[in-house]
Amino acid sequence: MIRKPPSPHRPRALAPIPRVAGLDYDVLDELLGYSLRRAQVALFLAFHEATRGMEITPPRFTALVVIGANPDISQSTLGEVLGIARSGAMLLTDWMVARGLVERRRRPDDRRAWGLHLTRRGERFVARMKRRVRAADARRAAALNARELRELLRLLAKLAG
Amino acid sequence: MIRKPPSPHRPRALAPIPRVAGLDYDVLDELLGYSLRRAQVALFLAFHEATRGMEITPPRFTALVVIGANPDISQSTLGEVLGIARSGAMLLTDWMVARGLVERRRRPDDRRAWGLHLTRRGERFVARMKRRVRAADARRAAALNARELRELLRLLAKLAG
DNA sequence: CCGGATTGTTATAGACGATTACAATCGGCG
DNA sequence: CGCCGATTGTAATCGTCTATAACAATCCGG
Numbered sequence: 001m002i003r004k005p006p007s008p009h010r011p012r013a014l015a016p017i018p019r020v021a022g023l024d025y026d027v028l029d030e031l032l033g034y035s036l037r038r039a040q041v042a043l044f045l046a047f048h049e050a051t052r053g054m055e056i057t058p059p060r061f062t063a064l065v066v067i068g069a070n071p072d073i074s075q076s077t078l079g080e081v082l083g084i085a086r087s088g089a090m091l092l093t094d095w096m097v098a099r100g101l102v103e104r105r106r107r108p109d110d111r112r113a114w115g116l117h118l119t120r121r122g123e124r125f126v127a128r129m130k131r132r133v134r135a136a137d138a139r140r141a142a143a144l145n146a147r148e149l150r151e152l153l154r155l156l157a158k159l160a161g
Numbered sequence: 162m163i164r165k166p167p168s169p170h171r172p173r174a175l176a177p178i179p180r181v182a183g184l185d186y187d188v189l190d191e192l193l194g195y196s197l198r199r200a201q202v203a204l205f206l207a208f209h210e211a212t213r214g215m216e217i218t219p220p221r222f223t224a225l226v227v228i229g230a231n232p233d234i235s236q237s238t239l240g241e242v243l244g245i246a247r248s249g250a251m252l253l254t255d256w257m258v259a260r261g262l263v264e265r266r267r268r269p270d271d272r273r274a275w276g277l278h279l280t281r282r283g284e285r286f287v288a289r290m291k292r293r294v295r296a297a298d299a300r301r302a303a304a305l306n307a308r309e310l311r312e313l314l315r316l317l318a319k320l321a322g
Numbered sequence: 323c324c325g326g327a328t329t330g331t332t333a334t335a336g337a338c339g340a341t342t343a344c345a346a347t348c349g350g351c352g
Numbered sequence: 353c354g355c356c357g358a359t360t361g362t363a364a365t366c367g368t369c370t371a372t373a374a375c376a377a378t379c380c381g382g
Contacts, residue, residue, distance in 0.1 A: 074360075074361090075360075075361065076359080076360060076361080086360075086361070086362085087361090087362075087363080087364095089361095090361065090362065090363090110359095110360085111360095112359065112360040112361070113359085113360055113361075114360090114361075
């Protein structure tokens with residue numbers, strides 16, 4: 001069972017969305033979608049900065065956290081959580097396995113599916129990752145006070161629902 | 162000057178990020194970045210629905226709106242607004258030109274740069290696009306009342322800054 | 323007027339996700 | 353029990369998007 005070695009890391013969008021001086025943004029400034037994107041890019045940059053050198057992307061982060069919190073999860077469910085196809089979930093899993101962070105275990109009850117588990121190394125890695133990302137997220141969120149932050153999370157949840 | 166015909170349309174991520182029942186999301190639910198992404202995907206789906214059949218993506222939408230509001234803008238500046246490299250701005254412009262929505266005009270003062278302008282067809286197209294996207298955005302935003310919406314936009318701007 | 327910066331362009335490569343097809347396995351129903 | 357549709361992981365392929373690097377034409381400041 002030969003398989004291509006998983007790819008290294010090169011993030012797709014490192015550029016912030018600058019507000020170009022003297023430019024008319026027209027309807028964009030009234031669109032919730034555009035404001036959301038601007039804010040999300042800012043948060044992504046903080047994320048990327050925080051995980052510098054770890055070869056981590058948002059999907060990889062989410063996958064590792066979810067596996068850590070839900071041991072024995074299947075690749076299919078993982079893909080569902082991330083909103084990607086099964087084939088993508090497999091490549092992602094390949095990457096984590098190749099880095100020694102995750103292992104596939106056979107399930108006694110269902111021999112089609114794998115159960116995904118963090119290795120000891122994976123556990124340590126996830127803990128370090130979480131610490132850094134949390135801190136970076138909080139640092140960005142510090143632009144808001146506690147009440148505003150709570151309100152923002154509430155409104156975002158309402159929107160996503 | 163032969164050039165490949167611009168590509169047709171196939172959006173990258175059509176899937177919402179579902180909240181899988183019985184799953185532990187651990188730290189994700191406390192991260193601003195993750196909440197933002199969930200909300201943004203929801204808005205993107207509304208956007209995609211609204212522009213169905215128009216072969217429009219968010220960057221294309223932004224580009225057309227910006228050109229409409231800032232005639233004679235250069236490709237470089239356009240790329241800067243979008244946060245992409247010049248080479249990408251050119252492919253994007255190629256697409257708009259091939260669809261007859263935009264034309265490149267020589268600038269008398271600077272013969273390196275093009276000035277981008279909407280064609281008449283482009284103007285009509287942008288108007289229709291704006292109407293649809295605005296409506297879809299508003300429909301999503303209707304999950305919030307007027308005060309909440311204003312507050313959300315304010316907080317997002319603070320975050321992005 | 324000359325050398326460095328800017329603009330558009332082309333070519334190339336990489337990351338990522340979708341789609342499709344396939345084999346193994348599961349599960350329900352007759 | 354046995355069959356058939358559904359599910360799981362896998363593999364192969366394709367399309368889209370973006371970056372990088374190199375290049376020519378042009379601009380601009382000392």
